[in-house]
Amino acid sequence: MKNLCILGSTGSIGVSTLDIVAAHPERYRVVALTGGNNLERLREQTLRFSPKVVAVVSEQDALRLKESLGAQAPEILAGVEGMAACASHSEADMVVSAIVGAAGLVPTMAAIEAGKDVALANKETLVAAGPLVMEAVRRRGVNLFPVDSEHSAIFQSLTGHRRADVQRLILTASGGPFRDSSLEELRGVTPAQALAHPNWDMGRKISIDSATMMNKGLEVIEARWLFDLPADRIGVHIHPQSIVHSMVEYVDGSVIAQMGIPDMKTPIAYALSYPERLSLPLPPLDLCAVGTLTFDQPDTERFACLSLAYQALESGGTAPAVVNAANEVAVEAFLEGRVAFLQIPEVIRAALDRHRSEPLDSIEAAQRADRWGRAEARRIIQTFIA
Numbered sequence: 558m559k560n561l562c563i564l565g566s567t568g569s570i571g572v573s574t575l576d577i578v579a580a581h582p583e584r585y586r587v588v589a590l591t592g593g594n595n596l597e598r599l600r601e602q603t604l605r606f607s608p609k610v611v612a613v614v615s616e617q618d619a620l621r622l623k624e625s626l627g628a629q630a631p632e633i634l635a636g637v638e639g640m641a642a643c644a645s646h647s648e649a650d651m652v653v654s655a656i657v658g659a660a661g662l663v664p665t666m667a668a669i670e671a672g673k674d675v676a677l678a679n680k681e682t683l684v685a686a687g688p689l690v691m692e693a694v695r696r697r698g699v700n701l702f703p704v705d706s707e708h709s710a711i712f713q714s715l716t717g718h719r720r721a722d723v724q725r726l727i728l729t730a731s732g733g734p735f736r737d738s739s740l741e742e743l744r745g746v747t748p749a750q751a752l753a754h755p756n757w758d759m760g761r762k763i764s765i766d767s768a769t770m771m772n773k774g775l776e777v778i779e780a781r782w783l784f785d786l787p788a789d790r791i792g793v794h795i796h797p798q799s800i801v802h803s804m805v806e807y808v809d810g811s812v813i814a815q816m817g818i819p820d821m822k823t824p825i826a827y828a829l830s831y832p833e834r835l836s837l838p839l840p841p842l843d844l845c846a847v848g849t850l851t852f853d854q855p856d857t858e859r860f861a862c863l864s865l866a867y868q869a870l871e872s873g874g875t876a877p878a879v880v881n882a883a884n885e886v887a888v889e890a891f892l893e894g895r896v897a898f899l900q901i902p903e904v905i906r907a908a909l910d911r912h913r914s915e916p917l918d919s920i921e922a923a924q925r926a927d928r929w930g931r932a933e934a935r936r937i938i939q940t941f942i943a
Contacts, residue, residue: 609631611631669699862901887938
């Protein structure tokens with residue numbers, strides 16, 4: 558029996574994780590949950606899975622959740638401290654880090670420092686503080702299993718092979734809903750259009766990141782730290798069918814890929830059960846029905862966010878944390894109708910240009926850069942509005 562803490566249980570990854578837990582009650586038990594604004598869903602999850610502790614964003618939400626649960630309420634905590642307490646719970650064997658955005662950094666680090674294995678779906682943790690996180694993983698001797706479909710595919714394609722034989726990593730990207738759109742067409746994109754991903758069912762923020770290809774840029778930064786390869790050995794291919802989830806090219810010219818239908822339950826289950834594989838009630842991949850798999854180079858003129866992520870990775874230090882923070886603010890502004898779709902990369906570029914990168918020598922340095930990036934992005938957006 559593996560005891561789980563799920564950070565971000567009410568989001569798409571958290572819900573899929575709990576579906577897997579429900580299907581395999583003999584293997585998994587939930588000891589801690591954390592959620593965001595969807596208190597009704599968190600209430601339902603708490604009643605169904607009976608965690609020992611739950612954490613929410615604010616004290617007010619904690620009171621509301623406690624009142625709604627009544628006599629069935631477990632210990633309910635609030636804030637970053639509450640999230641970190643759940644992540645370091647003494648009975649947890651593995652922490653599924655599925656909080657969206659930089660908010661996942663502190664609780665994920667708390668899990669690692671407490672000696673917990675981590676199934677990582679929160680890419681921003683490695684974007685903002687990759688070298689610090691991986692140093693803590695090594696020092697504490699814990700396992701960090703990637704949950705993103707692309708990084709899971711690379712992890713699977715590396716298994717059984719010598720790292721010294723790796724030539725490069727190739728991350729695949731669907732291209733999102735606008736892969737064939739012109740720059741002129743992109744100028745009029747609405748939030749509703751950007752949220753309509755053609756292949757994946759994702760949360761709002763990640764869907765917008767996919768539409769701008771910032772999601773892929775963040776994944777490049779994440780891959781650099783997960784697999785210890787420089788940026789010039791991490792490529793991106795547009796693959797509209799979302800069947801090949803990523804590939805590893807070896808020095809002898811061999812390319813090993815992991816394929817499957819686009820469903821996040823597969824990489825989640827692999828992280829939970831490694832090195833075993835769980836039986837999942839998913840339809841099989843029918844390559845004959847798919848027919849054709851195509852690949853293309855990304856257009857960084859139309860999707861500038863990808864090149865901005867590479868630029869931040871090249872700058873190093875606190876630059877990736879600033880890019881991530883500015884992106885979160887710009888995406889929120891776009892969803893609220895305060896900036897246009899093509900202004901998202903403009904906000905990020907301006908923040909990156911104004912940032913003086915500092916050494917990333919502590920989690921506090923990453924947090925300072927995050928705060929600076931958010932504040933600078935808000936100032937930039939105000940100039941757009943004015």
